[in-house]
């Protein structure tokens with residue numbers, strides 16, 4: 001332990017005087033004691049954790065307020081705003097679960113990449129909530145909230161993160177830092193669920209012919225679902241960043257499904273329709289279209305567009321191009337907000353992946369890419385084991 005400069009000064013002068021030396025020893029002992037106490041204290045999740053929790057909750061409350069005012073889609077830091085309280089399961093939860101989160105830089109160079117990317121691992125036990133647990137392992141400055149948002153986007157396809165997480169579930173992640181505001185890319189995430197007695201894993205993989213990589217389980221089945229092209233509002237997108245019901249602190253939560261994609265991506269009518277209105281409340285929605293589908297009993301909304309190609313009163317067929325995606329209105333990054341709402345009941349919105357008139361599927365890694373995929377997975381496993 002380094003002796004602070006002011007103590008060093010004291011040491012110099014006290015050499016000549018025994019009284020001074022005694023004083024110095026006293027101070028040294030007190031300082032040692034204090035250090036030992038602080039060290040112990042910092043490992044004690046009690047007060048320290050409480051203070052941290054309060055800080056996080058304050059930040060979350062602030063972020064939620066933003067969420068309610070803004071369609072968020074792409075800002076993961078804000079996307080974590082919901083406090084994910086865990087369902088308690090006393091018989092499974094060990095009262096003394098004390099997280100021993102580790103953030104370990106790995107000096108492991110990816111062989112196939114030209115630039116030596118920073119690779120990291122994170123090994124943690126869930127406690128209280130996902131965001132809380134991740135923010136115990138990383139600081140806010142290191143981007144714990146963003147990391148937690150990325151994790152929840154993946155986990156949400158497996159189970160309800162508000163209800164199904166349990167204290168003591170383990171979470172192991174390998175990730176890399178990437179330039180730009182997205183900061184990280186999770187390469188592999190392994191979640192061990194006590195409730196389901198199952199391990200969920202997600203491996204990042206970018207197939208040769210795809211514009212964007214995405215996440216697959218060990219068998220090469222994509223984690224996120226996709227809408228069958230015939231019904232798809234957009235066919236080419238990077239990822240789904242939000243589903244209906246996200247951000248539950250609000251009265252209803254997020255009403256749509258957000259597809260992150262480049263500006264100018266074609267937008268298609270999900271079903272045959274009459275165009276009800278376009279470009280209303282442009283300040284919030286940006287350029288937008290609303291279609292009426294009496295046969296399916298719903299209306300569909302397409303927001304934040306860059307171009308609208310239809311007019312109110314016009315009839316369109318299923319799959320007709322009606323617009324192009326954009327970044328207009330209250331949005332942080334280019335994406336399509338796609339909403340399916342009941343014609344009769346204003347408050348009812350549908351998740352496209354459980355809506356009876358829409359077919360969806362999980363993409364599989366094509367055969368010719370399987371070998372490459374297996375290599376990628378074992379590479380990730382090496383990183384995780386080393387970390």
Ligand SMILES: [Zn+2]
Pocket residue numbers: 071072073242254256257258336337338
């Ligand atoms: Zn949205």
